[in-house]
Amino acid sequence: MVLENDAAPARVVPFRPPARRRLHEDVADQLRDAIFDGRYLAGEKLPPERELADEFKVNRTSVREAIKVLEGLGLVAVRHGDGVTVRPRTEASFDALPSMIFHGDHIHITLLNQMVEVMAPLLLEMGRLAIERHTPEQLADLHRLRDQLAGDAEDRHSVLREIVVLLSDMTRNTIWQMLARRMRAFLEAGPMAGARRRYGRDPARLIPKIDACLTFIESGQREAAVHELQGIIRQIYEAVLHDAHNAENGAEPDE
Amino acid sequence: MVLENDAAPARVVPFRPPARRRLHEDVADQLRDAIFDGRYLAGEKLPPERELADEFKVNRTSVREAIKVLEGLGLVAVRHGDGVTVRPRTEASFDALPSMIFHGDHIHITLLNQMVEVMAPLLLEMGRLAIERHTPEQLADLHRLRDQLAGDAEDRHSVLREIVVLLSDMTRNTIWQMLARRMRAFLEAGPMAGARRRYGRDPARLIPKIDACLTFIESGQREAAVHELQGIIRQIYEAVLHDAHNAENGAEPDE
DNA sequence: CGTTGACAATTGGTTGGACCAATGGGACAT
DNA sequence: ATGTCCCATTGGTCCAACCAATTGTCAACG
Numbered sequence: 307m308v309l310e311n312d313a314a315p316a317r318v319v320p321f322r323p324p325a326r327r328r329l330h331e332d333v334a335d336q337l338r339d340a341i342f343d344g345r346y347l348a349g350e351k352l353p354p355e356r357e358l359a360d361e362f363k364v365n366r367t368s369v370r371e372a373i374k375v376l377e378g379l380g381l382v383a384v385r386h387g388d389g390v391t392v393r394p395r396t397e398a399s400f401d402a403l404p405s406m407i408f409h410g411d412h413i414h415i416t417l418l419n420q421m422v423e424v425m426a427p428l429l430l431e432m433g434r435l436a437i438e439r440h441t442p443e444q445l446a447d448l449h450r451l452r453d454q455l456a457g458d459a460e461d462r463h464s465v466l467r468e469i470v471v472l473l474s475d476m477t478r479n480t481i482w483q484m485l486a487r488r489m490r491a492f493l494e495a496g497p498m499a500g501a502r503r504r505y506g507r508d509p510a511r512l513i514p515k516i517d518a519c520l521t522f523i524e525s526g527q528r529e530a531a532v533h534e535l536q537g538i539i540r541q542i543y544e545a546v547l548h549d550a551h552n553a554e555n556g557a558e559p560d561e
Numbered sequence: 562m563v564l565e566n567d568a569a570p571a572r573v574v575p576f577r578p579p580a581r582r583r584l585h586e587d588v589a590d591q592l593r594d595a596i597f598d599g600r601y602l603a604g605e606k607l608p609p610e611r612e613l614a615d616e617f618k619v620n621r622t623s624v625r626e627a628i629k630v631l632e633g634l635g636l637v638a639v640r641h642g643d644g645v646t647v648r649p650r651t652e653a654s655f656d657a658l659p660s661m662i663f664h665g666d667h668i669h670i671t672l673l674n675q676m677v678e679v680m681a682p683l684l685l686e687m688g689r690l691a692i693e694r695h696t697p698e699q700l701a702d703l704h705r706l707r708d709q710l711a712g713d714a715e716d717r718h719s720v721l722r723e724i725v726v727l728l729s730d731m732t733r734n735t736i737w738q739m740l741a742r743r744m745r746a747f748l749e750a751g752p753m754a755g756a757r758r759r760y761g762r763d764p765a766r767l768i769p770k771i772d773a774c775l776t777f778i779e780s781g782q783r784e785a786a787v788h789e790l791q792g793i794i795r796q797i798y799e800a801v802l803h804d805a806h807n808a809e810n811g812a813e814p815d816e
Numbered sequence: 817c818g819t820t821g822a823c824a825a826t827t828g829g830t831t832g833g834a835c836c837a838a839t840g841g842g843a844c845a846t
Numbered sequence: 847a848t849g850t851c852c853c854a855t856t857g858g859t860c861c862a863a864c865c866a867a868t869t870g871t872c873a874a875c876g
Contacts, residue, residue, distance in 0.1 A: 378633030387839030396738040479675040483651040642868030
């Protein structure tokens with residue numbers, strides 16, 4: 307099941323907890339952005355912990371925990387006695403991608419393009435497995451989400467994300483499930499999230515294709531269903547790029 | 562370029578730095594394994610930091626940094642005032658996969674199967690792009706690696722990993738480059754690494770197919786090259802599963 | 817009796833300061 | 847010019863204390 311409460315799924319992602327207030331997270335965010343802004347280039351060293359602590363006006367412990375986070379993201383390498391060295395982007399973890407692509411108000415369009423280029427065939431393959439292996443219950447869930455998309459759900463984009471997660475569950479493959487959930491997290495920070503949501507095209511326009519796909523699935527025409535899915539994915543990623551382009555250039559919302 | 566030193570690429574991955582000796586990493590490893598062993602299930606809480614510090618005979622600081630690592634891997638969620646809660650596997654980061662699949666002497670075969678199921682189409686798509694976009698220099702590098710594979714290289718498996726990285730460079734796509742490097746890190750911890758290497762089939766057996774693929778690439782027959790690549794990938798992942806199965810059951814090496 | 821609100825125990829977050837330990841470069845002797 | 851040793855720099859660990867969020871308890875209140 308996707309929904310936490312079967313009884314009254316009135317809204318999707320109702321509220322978000324107030325932003326966390328841990329010092330080291332704030333410090334980590336600032337250092338991360340400084341790296342992505344090119345203030346510290348690959349191969350260069352960050353200032354010593356003591357110096358950073360002084361500058362951030364926090365204890366050295368908080369700086370150390372922040373650096374630990376950056377290390378986990380693969381952004382820096384720490385060597386005892388030597389300092390903290392910035393690593394090349396290609397060594398970074400996927401968890402660093404959201405902030406690599408969307409940092410501050412700026413969008414790294416090139417990287418977003420590359421991201422979409424990778425994700426599109428991924429989603430297609432995942433969908434193919436989902437179509438092969440789904441259970442009747444999961445298909446019912448999919449119908450429910452389809453109706454939410456057609457209905458007056460507050461945030462249709464989040465419904466779309468839940469569909470991706472549901473598809474991953476259908477594959478019965480833990481790796482796909484992990485991938486889809488990471489993707490969801492990525493999209494929640496993406497060009498259609500938060501203040502930028504106004505640029506998003508209404509995902510309801512996908513409904514005809516989704517219905518066609520569902521029909522094919524139920525009639526056992528897997529090939530056709532996959533083909534339809536391919537069209538859906540193409541439409542989505544064109545929308546993502548379109549929206550990102552608009553958001554970057556400060557254009558007015560589509561509708 | 563794949564090689565760090567253009568002059569004398571005598572060996573690939575010559576030595577590894579002696580294992581790190583940071584307390585919090587050791588603590589993090591032990592806690593991670595405890596979670597994967599099912600000692601702490603999803604939804605349950607880890608003991609308080611103070612208690613862990615006492616049990617590990619280290620300072621609370623080290624425990625906190627360890628927990629920070631686990632948090633970065635998506636294995637636990639920390640809430641001020643409440644404790645440290647274990648999260649479901651599906652929420653974990655990809656960086657946690659190596660230790661999820663290979664923990665201790667045990668191999669999580671099911672998960673490895675699923676991993677291969679995801680990686681195979683990924684590699685194929687990446688290879689397709691590489692075949693489309695490569696430069697002559699990169700093709701020359703590929704030939705060099707092919708010769709290393711055929712020669713008396715100490716560790717042919719590592720040559721294979723470098724080939725994957727080179728293919729990702731050929732795609733001119735940062736995301737693929739990141740993915741390939743993460744994959745390399747994964748494989749370095751995998752069933753053919755370290756003590757388990759003896760189970761590995763000799764990658765030299767791939768050479769005929771690689772040569773065929775290279776020939777197709779150079780004669781501009783992309784379709785045929787991709788098809789050949791598909792065969793290579795299939796052969797590799799069958800070998801991975803085979804080796805993992807042998808390693809798990811303590812069978813004797815193949816050759 | 818049920819609800820509310822204040823309190824207290826638990827547990828993570830932060831601080832300051834001290835000392836240990838690895839690294840790398842510079843001073844010194846050869 | 848070269849090799850050795852020392853030491854300043856910088857990350858790693860420890861300690862002890864206090865701040866702050868969460869939760870459960872329990873008394874006061876309606």
